Amino acid sequence: MKTALTIAGSDSCGGAGIQADIKTMTANGVYAMSAVTALTAQNTTGVTGIMEVTPEFLGKQLDSIFTDIYPDAVKIGMVSSAGLIET
Numbered sequence: 001m002k003t004a005l006t007i008a009g010s011d012s013c014g015g016a017g018i019q020a021d022i023k024t025m026t027a028n029g030v031y032a033m034s035a036v037t038a039l040t041a042q043n044t045t046g047v048t049g050i051m052e053v054t055p056e057f058l059g060k061q062l063d064s065i066f067t068d069i070y071p072d073a074v075k076i077g078m079v080s081s082a083g084l085i086e087t
Contacts (some may be wrong), residue, residue: 003031003069008077009038009050022076033071035061037079055083062087
């Protein structure tokens with residue numbers, strides 16, 4: 001089975017972000033993995049809050065993934081700061 005990693009924010013209503021990526025990957029027969037860059041408070045009408053993870057924590061998530069199940073593909077979504085982008 002092919003594997004894919006999404007690096008993105010979490011969408012609390014499930015219409016975007018890692019939730020939508022995981023749904024799409026799974027529907028296409030791909031094993032989905034995720035590294036969360038931020039939590040959002042949002043719905044179909046807008047975003048009311050964003051809480052970023054630290055670059056260090058994103059790095060730990062990525063290290064955990066890449067040292068166990070190496071992804072065949074990587075999809076990058078919301079990465080909202082220079083520190084997270086550098087990681």
